[in-house]
Amino acid sequence: MSNINNLAIDEKYEIKRLDKTSDNTEVIEVKAEKLFETATYLKMNKDTQFNMLISLCGVDKLEHFEVIYHLYSTIFNKKLILKVILNKNTPEIESISPVYSAANWHERETYDLFGIKFSNHPELTRILLPTDWKGYPLRKNYVNNDERLSWNQR
Amino acid sequence: MNKLIENSIKKDMLINVGPQHPSTHGVLRLILTLEGEIIKDTKPVIGYLHRGKEKLAESRTYFQYLPMVDRVDYLSGFFYQAALCYAAESIGEIKVPKRAEYIRLITMEFNRIASHLLWLGSFLLDLGATSPLFYVFREREKIITLFEELTGQRMMYNFYTYGGVKKDFPEGWIAKAIDLCKEMPKLFDEYEAIITKNPIVLERTQKTGILSKELGLNYGITGPNIRASGVNLDLRKSNTYSVYNETDFKTCLAQSGDSYARYIVRVQEMRESLKIVEQALKQIPGGTPEKLKVKKVNCNCNREECEYCGFDSKLAEKKINPMTFKLPIGEATAMIESARGIIACYLVSDGTAKPYRIKWRTPSFSAVQILPELIKNSPYSDLMPIFGSLDVVLPEVDR
């Protein structure tokens, strides 16, 4: 059974351990610029082998954005959460779709709903909402003032 | 004139499949580039069924949100409610009585069979065979009738609650369910007689849409689709939730990863699910509701570990007031092995009565994403069978 605690990656990738979630999943915080390397390391290292990206989502924490990566290892049956904190003014992070192909659409979805930009993404466009949608609905300060959607205008 | 010549030399044809098309299982749009009848490029366009389930959660209390999650996937509603309940229960540290867990397990496994049955029908409809659809509906109807008797609903059950389930089995339900479990394998034999060795089905499904292990893992494909490629990924076994560890079943695997392997895995899974249900119906703490009622009245010992009136035979830990229900600050991910793959519900709570953020990870989302890889360089006729074999439900993709 692999244990992330035994690996000496703390200093190399500047990660910070956070409290476990209620369902006993380890959470580590990664700096935005080190994310790509950390993800590659976690996927390729034979002691970790997180070969699956279960999901990827953003959370609006009012003062900052969080991007949450759920990794899963089918070999060790282990979950891991990577957390990246982004500032609200220019939320931008490197895409990990070269490492996990699954990230492609999940990143598009996060871009669609949160407006977080993923650099080096092959096709960063809206996915769930129409292409001409205004604003990013899952941000806490989102107000729907698109005239086309108001009932009075129809 | 030049343009005319250019156009006549150009061999590619753009074809738009959907969102209104008889067999896209909902409203998926695919923009295909065909060369003759060979698919060269695919661009899926989704979002036609986006209902903003994640946004809606933020403005509703936990109990108001609970009935809505059934609608994420109308074919296997129990799984979504279970995922949300498990996430909330792990944040709130709410204990679930064993009898409630058994009821959840039985309904979830029955739901898995119903969902796989419908998949079987629509998959063969994609291949061009119409009759199996009617046969599977005949069997699905029996399961749905049981659900109706239990929950009062045929599709959107709204049956689970935080800390348990809402109702006990009605009287006589368990006997009916056991009868159904005995009857079903014969009916599965009937399908296998029509389908498994049918030369045309073999021709159409074998060696088409091959999903390799690495590709599947890389794209986050889960459930029967990845098990058909030989990856032993079954959360019911590995990250046990509910009471799956008290039942005996095996994970069905196939190695070839083609459409036929996915068919075989699903058919075997239905049989395994029946075994689980049969065991669970026998093992359920307290036994049948009639027996439980009698024993409860006579026993009255009030001990925690009593088989009949203790905690494990209750349906929920305590009655929760929906108006005042709050979860402490925290976050949790509940992962469930649904009929289509792994559902992950990531719940962030800020201590108020409303969820701060809910993220649904749905298996069909990944399955649609991998479609362009699977159908590249295959004939146009194979598009729908391959797409059908992935068991995609579009509302689940768009949420």
Add this chain to the structure above:
Amino acid sequence: MYDLYAKILNILRLPEIIAQLTWAVIPFACIAALMVFVVIFLVLMERKFLAWLTVRKGPNRVGPNGFLQTFADAIKLLFKEDIMSEETNKLLFTIAPVIAFAPVMIIYGLMPFTEHLIAINIAVGLFLVFALSSLTTVGIVLAGWSSNNKYSLLGGMRSAAQAISYEIPLVIAVLSIAVLAGSLNLKEIVTAQSGGLFSWNIFPAFIGFIVLFICSIAEVNRVPFDLPEAESELVSGYNTEYSGMKFALFFLAEYAALFIMSVLISTLFLGGYLPPFNDYLSIILLDNIIKNQAIMDILIHLEQGFWLVAKTYTLLFLIIWIRGTLPRLRADQLMGFSWKFLLPLAFINLILTSIIKLAIQGY
């Protein structure tokens, strides 16, 4: 018969010329009526059988047991708005259903339904039947192309490819019948099979029967060869853009062709209107009772019709059964099946029947 007709018109005080002009039209009018009647009940039969195969009830609201359902559907189709999109080629779009429908109707005229009920009895009947039946494909390709819809176009192209590859084994399988009967006249082919069950062509040319049966299913675009209208891929194939009466013509042509193909198979291989016994049942059973030759002729005539209908509907039932059982083939598998399997089989059948013919007749 003509004399009788002219006499009736004379009584009605109509000039002789009208009798001469209308006489030629009457068989065709009868055939058209027969065709519509046959199609309407074939559709009903198919729906009822399919329902029975798939544990349903089928149509059961219009008329007793849903007996009038197809009439209702036909009336609905007739009154439906005829929709044509802006971009279509109007002339070809309109003419395509007619091209698909007309040849089938002429084939009805060539078929010996009974000894006397045959509208056009020509020496090269068999040849003409296959020449006409391939014409239907032209209509389908035209419909696919002129609809200006990519699904329709794909359906039309598939239909053309399918028709070309299945026509060849079909014709070669039928060639063995021409060898056995020594004639291309359909009536003579039937007469050559007289003498009970064992003198039917199916016995020397059983492989040919199988090949012809498979090919004719492909020829009329039925499951498992229904690629031109594959619902799960091409929406509805070549007739996606059609509605109302034009669609009804395609529908009519398809089912009429299905029926006439079954009639053709029973004519060529199952002895046509001949009974499976040495002599007609009416002669065996009633010869001593009924002495009147005219009544006897009518009885034999009816019996001939009965045998043909019985054989045809057995085949139709088989085709419907296949529809309820099998999924659809893929286009390339369909071609491979025809060229790699059916065509060699058809040749083997031709050689075998020729040897049998030589062995029996010795020349």
